[in-house]
Amino acid sequence: MCADLSRTPRTLLVCDRSSFLDHKNRVSSQVEQLHFIYKVSVLLPECNSASSSLDSVFNSFTSFYLIRKLPIYELLDKDFLQSAVYQGSVHGLSFRTRIDEDNCVALMPNGRLTLSLDKDSFELLGFEGKPSRFNHRSCSRFEVSVDLTDSSMAPGGRGYLRLLTGLKSHLQLQTDFLLSHHPGGGASLQALLSRYDWSEHKPKVSRRCLSNLVCPAPRSCDPHSLLEWLGAVDADVRCENSSSSFLSSFVCPEANTTLGHALSVSVSGLLLPHDVQRLIQELRCYLQQPQLESWVSLTVHGFTDSLVSWGGSEHGALIGGQDFYSLLMFHDHTYRLYLSTATCHTCPP
Amino acid sequence: MDEAQIYTQIPHNLVKSLNVKPQSSSKAAAFTEAFLKNSLQKPSQYDLKDMLTHKAVILGYARPKKESAKRSSKKAKGLNARQKRKMKIFQIKPEHQRYELFLPLHELWRQYIVDLCGGLKPTSNPQFVQQKLLKADFHGAIITVVRSKCPSYVGTTGILVQEFKHVFKIITKENKLKVIPKRNSVFAIEINGFVSHIYGSKFEQRASERSAKKFKVRGTIDL
Amino acid sequence: MVRVKSRYLLCEVNVSNRSDLLLLDDRAVAAAVKAAVARMHGDYGAALCSIRFSVKYLNAHTGIVFLRFPKRCYKLLWSALPFITSIESRRLTIPCFLNCLHVGGTIRTCQKFLVRYNTKQLHRMLPKCKTEEEKQQVRQAILSCCLPGGNKEELEDDLESEEDEEDEEE
Amino acid sequence: MTSVEEAEPSGFQRVVLTNASPYQYLKIRLVLEDERSRLSDVELKSFIIAGLKSLHGEVGAALNFDVLKYDEESLTALLRVYSRGLVKLWSSLTLQGFYQNQACAFRVLQVSRFTGISSLEEPLIYLLFHVTQKKRISHFPHYCHPLP
Numbered sequence: 001m002c003a004d005l006s007r008t009p010r011t012l013l014v015c016d017r018s019s020f021l022d023h024k025n026r027v028s029s030q031v032e033q034l035h036f037i038y039k040v041s042v043l044l045p046e047c048n049s050a051s052s053s054l055d056s057v058f059n060s061f062t063s064f065y066l067i068r069k070l071p072i073y074e075l076l077d078k079d080f081l082q083s084a085v086y087q088g089s090v091h092g093l094s095f096r097t098r099i100d101e102d103n104c105v106a107l108m109p110n111g112r113l114t115l116s117l118d119k120d121s122f123e124l125l126g127f128e129g130k131p132s133r134f135n136h137r138s139c140s141r142f143e144v145s146v147d148l149t150d151s152s153m154a155p156g157g158r159g160y161l162r163l164l165t166g167l168k169s170h171l172q173l174q175t176d177f178l179l180s181h182h183p184g185g186g187a188s189l190q191a192l193l194s195r196y197d198w199s200e201h202k203p204k205v206s207r208r209c210l211s212n213l214v215c216p217a218p219r220s221c222d223p224h225s226l227l228e229w230l231g232a233v234d235a236d237v238r239c240e241n242s243s244s245s246f247l248s249s250f251v252c253p254e255a256n257t258t259l260g261h262a263l264s265v266s267v268s269g270l271l272l273p274h275d276v277q278r279l280i281q282e283l284r285c286y287l288q289q290p291q292l293e294s295w296v297s298l299t300v301h302g303f304t305d306s307l308v309s310w311g312g313s314e315h316g317a318l319i320g321g322q323d324f325y326s327l328l329m330f331h332d333h334t335y336r337l338y339l340s341t342a343t344c345h346t347c348p349p
Numbered sequence: 350m351d352e353a354q355i356y357t358q359i360p361h362n363l364v365k366s367l368n369v370k371p372q373s374s375s376k377a378a379a380f381t382e383a384f385l386k387n388s389l390q391k392p393s394q395y396d397l398k399d400m401l402t403h404k405a406v407i408l409g410y411a412r413p414k415k416e417s418a419k420r421s422s423k424k425a426k427g428l429n430a431r432q433k434r435k436m437k438i439f440q441i442k443p444e445h446q447r448y449e450l451f452l453p454l455h456e457l458w459r460q461y462i463v464d465l466c467g468g469l470k471p472t473s474n475p476q477f478v479q480q481k482l483l484k485a486d487f488h489g490a491i492i493t494v495v496r497s498k499c500p501s502y503v504g505t506t507g508i509l510v511q512e513f514k515h516v517f518k519i520i521t522k523e524n525k526l527k528v529i530p531k532r533n534s535v536f537a538i539e540i541n542g543f544v545s546h547i548y549g550s551k552f553e554q555r556a557s558e559r560s561a562k563k564f565k566v567r568g569t570i571d572l
Numbered sequence: 573m574v575r576v577k578s579r580y581l582l583c584e585v586n587v588s589n590r591s592d593l594l595l596l597d598d599r600a601v602a603a604a605v606k607a608a609v610a611r612m613h614g615d616y617g618a619a620l621c622s623i624r625f626s627v628k629y630l631n632a633h634t635g636i637v638f639l640r641f642p643k644r645c646y647k648l649l650w651s652a653l654p655f656i657t658s659i660e661s662r663r664l665t666i667p668c669f670l671n672c673l674h675v676g677g678t679i680r681t682c683q684k685f686l687v688r689y690n691t692k693q694l695h696r697m698l699p700k701c702k703t704e705e706e707k708q709q710v711r712q713a714i715l716s717c718c719l720p721g722g723n724k725e726e727l728e729d730d731l732e733s734e735e736d737e738e739d740e741e742e
Numbered sequence: 743m744t745s746v747e748e749a750e751p752s753g754f755q756r757v758v759l760t761n762a763s764p765y766q767y768l769k770i771r772l773v774l775e776d777e778r779s780r781l782s783d784v785e786l787k788s789f790i791i792a793g794l795k796s797l798h799g800e801v802g803a804a805l806n807f808d809v810l811k812y813d814e815e816s817l818t819a820l821l822r823v824y825s826r827g828l829v830k831l832w833s834s835l836t837l838q839g840f841y842q843n844q845a846c847a848f849r850v851l852q853v854s855r856f857t858g859i860s861s862l863e864e865p866l867i868y869l870l871f872h873v874t875q876k877k878r879i880s881h882f883p884h885y886c887h888p889l890p
Contacts, residue, residue: 006826011763011855017755024754123496123535126503162504170495170503224763231767235820237810247783248808250822304852340855614799616833651801 015223016337020284020329027327027337031280032273034323035108036093036306040276041234041266042283043297045259048209057275057282061203064180064270065189066095068197071174072105073167075113076148078155080192085111085148089182090189091272093306094175099315100134100141103173104307109182109273111149115173116307116314117142124171127163133314143307143314178270203269213259214239214252218295218328223338225253227326230297233264276300280327287331299326310339441510441518446526451489451508458489462540469541482538482545484560487512490538492519495546498533505529512556517549578624579646582674582682583653585635592666593635598627600661601637605653612652620645628679637670638682646675691717766828767810769852770835772817775844783812786819790831793838798830807831818851828853 018025044050050058074080075092084090089109097104104116115129122129122142129144152159167173181188186200216229229252232239239252276298283296302309302323309315309323328336359367388408433439463469466481493506505527507519517529517536531549538545548570554562585601587593605625610618620642628638641649650672658667673689676682694714701707772786781789787809795803807823823831835848 005829007829011761013759013763015757015759017757022754120496122500123498124503126497126500128500165504223759224765228765232810235811237820247787248810248822249806250808250810610799612799612801614795614797614802616798616802
């Protein structure tokens with residue numbers, strides 16, 4: 001009746017500090033863990049325009065496909081499994097389905113198909129699953145997760161047939177679906193695409209030049225304020241406020257330098273962790289140029305409505321889940337990595 | 350009548366014409382006793398003499414007692430549960446668990462439903478059909494589990510062989526006998542294009558008792 | 573069964589002119605509290621204040637009020653009490669303020685506190701008396717102060733009030 | 743507020759901060775019955791404060807929050823509020839029903855603990871629109887997602 005109004009959901013922020021030269025650094029594995037990336041934004045201080053090599057990386061992000069009204073059983077199609085799932089990594093995510101509300105589907109690069117279903121759909125499907133972690137009191141959501149590379153899920157196998165008939169005749173699940181494939185690109189998906197209404201999309205790159213940017217000292221700043229500032233720069237929020245301003249009292253935390261120029265680049269779409277890896281490598285090369293300001297930041301946002309969080313763990317949005325990580329790189333190969341995760345989740349890797 | 354008169358000797362002139370031999374009184378007494386013994390039917394266990402001295406006895410036909418009839422009616426009431434279990438009356442032998450054996454039952458059931466619903470044309474009112482089906486017997490119907498809390502039941506189809514209070518026993522096309530609890534499942538029954546869904550949780554009743562039960566209309570039904 | 577728990581606030585109405593106290597009644601105090609809560613905490617506070625809030629007791633001579641609040645939100649409602657500056661009663665506005673003396677879990681603990689508090693006040697009055705007659709009166713009054721129940725109560729009283737404090741900490 | 747520290751001599755350091763974020767960020771959109779009417783940022787903030795005042799009284803009206811960014815065209819705003827005031831702010835937004843005698847509603851598009859909130863420009867993909875509002879005004883056209 002009268003809950004404590006000042007209570008807020010639990011928050012979790014992990015800060016890693018290490019060096020790329022340290023053999024123990026786990027950046028690449030951590031980058032791989034976040035499967036569904038919606039947006040990557042990079043802040044390059046003291047930079048007017050990105051170098052050609054960096055620009056080419058931005059422009060060469062793998063394109064992705066949107067299929068309208070895809071029946072989900074098509075993902076179990078034998079040819080599709082042969083040509084795409086077994087041959088590399090497929091990223092697939094149901095689009096415009098709201099997690100916690102609709103039935104969502106995700107196909108992960110390791111060949112795992114995950115469905116997040118409401119109670120009625122789960123009962124109709126008739127396939128083994130487990131109750132979702134985000135159920136409150138009553139059991140109203142279920143998660144069905146199958147490994148398509150498993151022997152029981154091979155075409156013709158018992159589990160395969162059961163799921164196929166479940167999706168084909170009991171629960172006719174249809175959603176808009178985003179797909180991308182790592183080494184093969186569109187060619188390996190063509191057979192599936194050709195049967196439905198589809199379109200190809202290039203990740204959208206937007207560049208913004210900023211001037212006279214007040215910035216905090218990245219090494220000493222408190223992580224929360226730093227993240228706030230990075231987000232504000234990314235969202236183009238004005239920092240020049242006085243503390244007595246009516247509208248907003250937001251100011252740059254611990255301001256110490258003013259940058260003449262800065263370049264903020266963001267790429268959005270269904271992006272692959274592989275491309276992010278490439279971008280990180282390229283940024284490290286870029287940092288080696290001697291005349292530059294000594295740091296670069298890279299922020300990666302996960303899909304809000306993806307049903308998997310870090311690794312393969314379940315994700316719920318309404319309880320305050322948002323996955324992103326922010327990588328701060330310095331020219332001496334050291335880095336700071338800030339990982340955030342949703343409320344109920346355990347630590348990211 | 351005077352007792353002495355009875356026990357008197359038959360007159361000699363009558364002896365010849367009647368052709369009977371006069372008996373001695375002791376013999377006569379023995380005869381009477383024997384005669385009485387024969388003609389009195391049952392109560393041999395009683396002391397005859399005692400009875401004769403104290404009671405009036407009807408000579409002649411006595412009605413057979415009803416005890417035997419009572420016993421037979423008791424027998425007709427049938428076996429108790431333990432006996433049934435012992436005799437495995439309600440268990441279908443493995444060699445009889447064949448789908449095609451039950452197909453005629455299904456045909457019969459089909460006719461029965463069609464008769465019950467007055468022809469069952471595509472034009473007939475679905476609500477009327479449902480009302481009838483609610484009270485009908487389902488032995489022989491082909492039922493399918495549409496929804497269930499337990500995912501492994503979903504999709505099972507077969508002819509309903511036996512219905513108990515809490516379970517349906519069905520035989521599938523693979524000649525497997527399956528026992529499906531009614532609770533937490535929804536069943537579909539198809540006859541001539543009409544598909545009816547049965548919420549098993551609301552159906553937990555014996556077939557015979559169901560016909561007398563009133564079903565309540567509810568807004569929403571959960572499993 | 574679990575008891576529905578409440579908090580009883582023992583408050584003192586302070587007015588500049590003591591004769592104004594006699595104008596007060598239960599309803600006027602309740603209305604004043606409700607208005608203050610609604611002003612400070614808006615609709616939310618007003619809603620909380622409409623459940624199980626009541627003025628349990630009002631002594632118009634001494635200005636002592638018992639307020640009952642639901643236990644879960646008594647702090648929120650309590651915070652609005654200092655903002656009461658006047659009570660409107662019988663079309664007269666009486667400038668006053670509420671001074672909270674004690675918070676208890678039962679009316680009984682509040683009553684005990686009140687008796688003790690009043691005894692203390694009488695003790696304080698004693699040296700200030702001018703005439704012997706007045707002193708005698710005050711002494712008489714001190715002696716007559718006790719809870720119905722007598723000595724035995726005194727022990728239980730301490731126990732109970734301890735329990736009560738635990739309650740509050742929950 | 744807790745933090746766990748695992749420091750290693752090799753220079754690898756991991757710090758876990760729990761419940762340490764001081765702010766929460768909300769991305770909201772005001773939907774008005776008359777779609778042509780526009781508000782300035784100051785009007786929007788006063789309107790939100792009025793809502794806070796009616797639901798949570800003067801204590802609520804004293805709640806500090808910032809309008810970080812406001813787009814007058816789409817009536818979309820980015821708010822920053824202290825974590826402790828999130829519930830109060832959110833509930834008052836939900837219960838705002840009228841702006842100058844016309845029906846209106848706030849749609850809370852996204853709530854986040856970091857300014858990880860994506861920018862206000864039309865993003866390629868709308869991931870937002872979690873229905874967080876208990877009250878929906880039925881005669882409003884339901885918001886459509888623009889196609890990518």
